[in-house]
Every structure is written in C-alpha cells, then in structure tokens.
Amino acid sequence: MHSSRRDFLKLTGIALIGAAVPDALLPAGLAPAWAGAPGFRPDVRALKAARWGMVIDLAKCRPDCTDCIAACHAAHNVPAFGNPKDEIAWIRRETFGRIFPAQVHRHLEPRRQAGPVIALCNHCANPPCVRVCPTGATFRRPDGIVMMDYHRCIGCRFCIAACPYGARGMNYRDPRPFIRRIDPGFPTRTRGVVEKCNFCVERLAVGKPPACVAACPYGALTFGDLEAPDSAVRRAIAGRTVLRRKPELGTEPQVYYTL
C-alpha cells in the first residue's frame, strides 16, 4: 500500500476511535485534523489569540544550547538527512551576521557577529509564500499562523522562492528513514512536499505553548498574543530595542528579537 495512504487510514482509524472518547483523552497531534470541520468542537483548553507572535531574547540565548531545535524537531518528526543539500529545519541556529546582515559593520565585535541567533518561520502578517502558492496548500489562519496542508502541496517550491527568510524546506526524498524516532502524535511527511514551522498549532489546540518555548531552559523565548496589550510578548518587547528580519520587505514578520 502506498505509504501516504496507509498514514491516512491510520489517522482516520484513530479519528473514529477518537469520536467515541472524551476530547481530553485525545492525542495532542490529532486536534487540528478536525479544526473547522462541521461538528468540530474545539478543546476547551485551546489557546486563542488575535495574532500569535514570538519574542526571542538574544541576551538570554546561549551559544552552547540547541534544546529548542531538538524539542521542535522531535515533536514534528523533522527528518535529519545529515547533508546540507537535503537539509530541512523548522528552527535553525545561525549567526547574528547571517540573520541580521544589515546590522553588520566593520567594527562589530566578532563575538557579537558570530553570536547565536535562532531562526524560524516568521508567520508573516503579509506572507509572500501564501500569495504565490498555486493550490492554497500554504495558507494563513485568522490568528496569523501560516500553515501548510501537506496533502495538498504539489511540491512546486514556488513558496521557497518567495520566502525571503529561508524558512521552508523541500523533501527531496522520503524523509521517514531519517526521522530518529517517529512521534505518532504528529503526521510525518512524504517525499515531494515542502514543510516548515507551524507555531505548534497542534499544541496550542490543547492548551500547550509551542515545543521550543517550553523547551528553552533560559526563558529566551516568549510566545503570546501580539494584539493583547498585557500579553507576555507585548511586555517582552515593551521598552526594548527590537529587531525583525528584513522588515523593509513589507512581509511584517511576527517574530521579534530583543537585544
């Protein structure tokens, strides 16, 4: 049987069982499968926002730590191909100079320029990836999360060309053999589709913060509603010098970096 079909049957099978058990007992990863469907009742614990956003405190992020990446990639079955040609990453650790090239100058201390900056999809408020997608496989939810439907994506990679942040990855080959331990709570992808960070919609739907935010031991990541004046993210940027990646492109990134 074709593997994506097998997965589908597996999912529907669990969904049928799910219909008979209380929501609270459902595996976290399944919640989005019903979102928006007729008769769908959201989990009472689901976190809601007018616009989700993230603040990354560069002063707290440590150069020797990759806990957020490990947590994210384990939770979402992100393959580790082990070579740069095929590489897919939902979060990556880069240097300050690469993420903020406009801030680099000759007299910037090398330590600063090489300092760690983690990068993920910015869930742009004006996302070019959504604009160019010919099938609607990439779309934006009312709460601002830019999401993907891996069963609709045709793998044209127009979205990768359109994203100015390198936030998207293509499955150039079957990713499953390269997933260290498959987490049944989240679907794996097939070869030929694009994928990227989803701000952990599957965790938000059951009242949990994103996996990276929960995993960071130094509290460098803050997540919340950018439209709510007293939210954690708004407090995290209040009075601080804030950077966003390539704001001049008009994509309106919703991931903020504080120095």
Next chain:
Amino acid sequence: MLEKALHGNHRYWGWLAFLAVVVGAGAFFYLRQLDYGLGITGMSRDVTWGLYIAQFTFLVGIAASAVMVVLPYYLHDYKAFGRITILGEFLAVAAVVMCVTFIVIDLGRPERAFNVLLHPAPRSILFWDMVVLTGYLVLNLVIGWTVLENERNGKAPPAWVKPLILLSIPWAISIHTVTAFIYAGLPGRDFWLTAIMAPRFLASAFASGPALLVLLCLVLRRWGGFDAGREPLQALARIIAYALAASLFFVLMELFTAFYSGIPGHTEPFRYLYAGLDGHTRLVPWMWTSAVLAVLALVLLIVPALRRNEAWLALACLAVFASLWIEKGLGLVVTGFIPSPLGQITEYTPTGPEVAITLGVWALGFVILTALYRIALGVRKETEA
C-alpha cells in the same frame, strides 16, 4: 490529415527512431526520479529550481516568438511569411507541450498537479501561467490546423479563425509576461526583482525563437524537401537583429542599475555570473561564452553582406540560440537563488539523470514538431502538385 505523419522516407523514420531512444532514456530516469524524489537532481536546500524550470522559461520564449511571423503576415499582410506562418505556429505548439512537461516533471508530487485546478488560487502567478499557456496551446493548435485543412481543400480559412488569430498576438505577449511575473514579484530575490524582466524576456524570446525558426527552415530545405525561400529568412534575420540588440541593451540597463547604485543585493548576483562570488565561479565561463556569442551574432546580423550570406546567417542563428539558451536556460533561474536568503552561496550542477530527463523532454518536443511539420509540408506538397 494526421495520416500524413505516418508517411515518410527512411530518413524521417530514422530521425524519429533516434528521438524515441532519447525520450526512452529520459522516461527511464524519470521513473527513477519518481521513485527517489527530486533529490536525484542537483537541486538543493538553497537552489530549489534548476534545469527543468529554466528550460520551461526558455521555451515559453520560443513559444511566444511565433507571434513574430504571425503578426507581420496577418496584421501587415507581409506575404513572404505566408509559407512559414504554419511552421511558427506548430513550433509554438511543440514548445508549449515541452513547457508543460517541464513544469510537471519539476513537481515534487506530480500526481497532485490537478490541485491547481481543484483549488484555484488566482493570487498565484503560477495559476495564471497555467491559464495562459493552456489557452495559447489551444489557440495555436486550432488556428494552425484549421488554416492547413482549408488550404488542403483549396479554400480560404473560415471567418471565425481571423479573430482567433488576432487574439493569439496579445496572447503570445501574455505568456511570456506572466512567466516573467513568476520571478519579478518575489521580495528578497533581488536578481529577479526588476521591472524590466518581462521586456527582457520578450526581447530575448523574439531573438531566440526566430533564430530557431531560421535554422529549422534551413534544415527543411536541405533534408525536408521544403524551401521557404530567401525573403522570409532575411526578414527573420532583421527581426532577430533588432530583438537581440534590445535584449543586450536591457542587460546593460540591469548592469548599470546594479553597479551604479552599488546595492549589494543587486550587484552580487551579477558578480556571481560574470566574475564569480567568493571564489564560486561555476557559471562564469558559460556567461562569458554567452556574451561573446551574442556580440558576434549581432555583428553577423547587422553587416548586410554577412546577413545575406546564408552560411553566415546560419552561424549567427546558432550563436543567438546558444547565447540566449545559456542566459535564460542556465543563468537566470539558478542565480536568483545566489546568494541564499541567509547569505550563503550554494552552487548548482545538474546531475546525469537530470540532464537525461531534460534531453528526453526536448526530444519529445522534437517528435511532436517533426510530426506536425511532416503534416504541414505534406499538405503543401499536395496543394502545390
């Protein structure tokens, strides 16, 4: 009329057999690609479009260039093109079929290609490209076929084709404009982010397409038993000269804007193409070959004595075709990804299977072209006899 494609001498069948072998080899490697994924190609995390999409872009130009014979013939009643209009239209048909094939083989999940129709997204330029390409294919097929069929029966084409012919003229411009918009509307890809992209595409198309048509006419005269005559080839040569000059001019405009403004995002891709960037020089010899060929061709086409000599003309057309193929079918697409959004330089080299698949699609196009030309020339022979 289709039966005409089934009659031919041993040279005709030998040529088709050769093409069939190339198509077969491409199909074999495509099956491998379906099995393994697009990782079988040289495309990577940073360079996500390669030879396939570049061929598509180049061939949209070849398809659009049919307008360069249709327009003078139908709008200006330029009789000399009467004998080759059908060749231009059928070239467009073969080119569009190749374009669509290249798009489909470039998809990660080709079996879902119809999602573009099932979930139409009018915000996406790719959606519009599909619309205009399909429309253009149908237009040229219907026009070419109808005109030919009536010619065979010794009748004037029916009145309803005339509006279709007129429609096909702006439509040809539209296919290459929309294709340019695929590139020219992306934030953060500075190499492509230029308003001159569509004019540049059209100029290079109106040089490379007619150049191919001249070469095809010369081949047909030599081996196909069809003489297009001197006059149409000379007229095409003048068109190529103007278009090539415009194309070179546009490239110089790009270079001025990039280097006088000095904005790194705009200079870096051009430096990568013509000088190499941080020691990455893979495309440099290609781009200089392209530049030298273009200038050489322009000289050959401008000097009247050389242009009128058909041996020199053939050489000039070869040079134009090769030069613009390098520029568009190699440099333009890949360089949009260099440097990457994170400032990294990943070079691209197509793999063996990728090249085999690409050649297979070209061969498929030539099978279609050969059969269509066979039909058209068979009808000509019949009516002239």
